[in-house]
Amino acid sequence: MRILLLNQRAFMATPLILRSVARRASLSFFSSSAFKWEGGVSMVQGASRGIGLEFVKQLLEKNEKGHVVATCRNPDSATGLLSLKNKFSERLSIQKLDLTLESTIEACANCIRNKFGSLNLLINASGILSIPDVLQPETTLSRVEKSSLLLAYEVNAVGPILVIKHMWPLLKVGGHSQTKRDVAIVANLSARVGSIGDNRLGGWHSYRSSKAALNQLTKTVSVEFARKKDPIICILLHPGTVDTDLSRPFQRNVPEGKLFTKEFSVQKLLGIINKAKSHDNGKFFAWDGQEIPW
Numbered sequence: 255m256r257i258l259l260l261n262q263r264a265f266m267a268t269p270l271i272l273r274s275v276a277r278r279a280s281l282s283f284f285s286s287s288a289f290k291w292e293g294g295v296s297m298v299q300g301a302s303r304g305i306g307l308e309f310v311k312q313l314l315e316k317n318e319k320g321h322v323v324a325t326c327r328n329p330d331s332a333t334g335l336l337s338l339k340n341k342f343s344e345r346l347s348i349q350k351l352d353l354t355l356e357s358t359i360e361a362c363a364n365c366i367r368n369k370f371g372s373l374n375l376l377i378n379a380s381g382i383l384s385i386p387d388v389l390q391p392e393t394t395l396s397r398v399e400k401s402s403l404l405l406a407y408e409v410n411a412v413g414p415i416l417v418i419k420h421m422w423p424l425l426k427v428g429g430h431s432q433t434k435r436d437v438a439i440v441a442n443l444s445a446r447v448g449s450i451g452d453n454r455l456g457g458w459h460s461y462r463s464s465k466a467a468l469n470q471l472t473k474t475v476s477v478e479f480a481r482k483k484d485p486i487i488c489i490l491l492h493p494g495t496v497d498t499d500l501s502r503p504f505q506r507n508v509p510e511g512k513l514f515t516k517e518f519s520v521q522k523l524l525g526i527i528n529k530a531k532s533h534d535n536g537k538f539f540a541w542d543g544q545e546i547p548w
Contacts, residue, residue, distance in 0.1 A: 293319030294435075295370045299351060299417050300380025302326035304498035305443065307334045308516040309377055312524060314342045323366055323373075325351035353380060353413025356420075363420040372426035374435065375527070378414035378442045382406060383461050391458040402460045410464035414442050415471045418488075427485045437485045441527050442472050444490040444538065451547035469538060469548065476536035487535035491526060493519040494541040514541070 296313050300306040301324035310324045322345065326332050329348045339346050347369065351362045366373060382405070384390050389402050418440055425438040446452055448465025469490055476488035495512055496519045522541040538546045 293317050293321065294374040295321045295323065295366075295372060296375040296377070297323040297325065297366065297373050297421065298377045298379055299325045299353075299414070300378065301335060302328070302332040303334055304379075305493055305496060305516055305520060306377075306379035307338075308520040309379055309524070310335065310346070311338060312517075312520050314338065314345060316524070319345075321345050321347070321370065323347045323349055323362075323370070325349045325362055327352045351417075353409055353417070356416055359413075359416050359420045363424065366421070366424055371424075373421055373424045374426065374438050376418065376421050376425065376438075376440045377527075378417055378440075380409060380413065381443060381445075381465075382409045389460065391461055393457050395459070398459050403463070406460035406464040407467060410461070411467035411471060414468060415475065418475055422486075425484075425486050435528075437487050437530075437532055439527055439530055440472075440475075440486065440488040441523070442468060442488070442490050444468055444472075444492055446492045446540065446546055449538070449546050449548060473536050473548075480535055487530060487532060489526070489530055489534055489536075490538040490546075491523050492538070492540045492546055493523055 294317070298306050298309045298313070301310050306324075306326075310322055313320060313322050322342075324332075324335050324338075324346060325348075326335065327350070329335065329350050332348065335346075335348050339348060349362045349365055350358055352358045382389065385405075389405055390397075392398050392402070425440070427436060427438055445461070445465045447458060447462045448469050450466060453462065472488050472490050479486045479488065494514045496514050496516055498516060519541055522543075526539050526541075526543055538548065540546050
């Protein structure tokens with residue numbers, strides 16, 4: 255106690271500008287370089303239900319020491335996440351993030367910085383295909399509306415890239431105790447229908463084009479990370495047709511054996527993520543590991 259009091263007196267006796275420098279140095283000590291979370295820190299954006307919620311569940315269950323930050327628009331009503339929080343209280347953090355409000359993305363990044371210091375894995379899992387009375391996949395050009403295009407772009411393309419923008423300073427090498435990654439990973443959930451080369455049926459203008467935009471934006475970010483020699487890779491993932499709220503209205507024509515459970519799809523996608531290396535930066539993979547043409 256005497257030593258502490260002496261240190262406090264000495265600190266107060268120093269000029270104001272020196273105290274300011276010392277305070278910044280102290281804060282720096284407790285920043286990302288000081289925290290080494292065993293098992294790594296993963297973030298799942300769009301985690302309240304469907305594939306995003308299943309990512310959170312499997313990340314927690316498969317890595318006994320890893321921490322997961324799960325984000326969604328309305329944490330208080332995210333019953334699936336709250337149930338997982340009861341089970342993994344010390345390893346799961348639930349944060350508010352609305353893709354249409356950049357201020358919430360920035361606030362979430364600040365919370366992660368203050369609590370964990372860094373991220374090793376970022377998964378952008380959110381996406382919209384249809385909203386009753388608001389957005390429906392267009393079967394013909396005559397049904398295309400400006401409002402539908404803009405909403406799809408905002409959620410499926412613009413939002414995920416803004417998340418990467420604000421999380422970029424936090425993405426660090428480290429991590430997953432089972433895979434010993436040498437790079438941080440950004441995985442964006444895309445869709446095969448976002449492939450221009452694979453488009454043979456047409457239709458679904460808003461969803462297709464917004465996913466194609468996500469592909470281009472992600473590819474562009476991956477080039478920048480490589481040019482700056484940041485130890486971060488960006489990959490795009492197609493989960494297949496998964497039995498979720500997003501696909502449920504459109505499952506009638508899915509071939510037998512091609513409608514996957516959330517558990518199966520996420521297991522396959524995590525396998526791709528865990529095996530990803532630097533040479534996979536900027537690539538677009540289907541759930542089975544096969545590359546998809548742009």
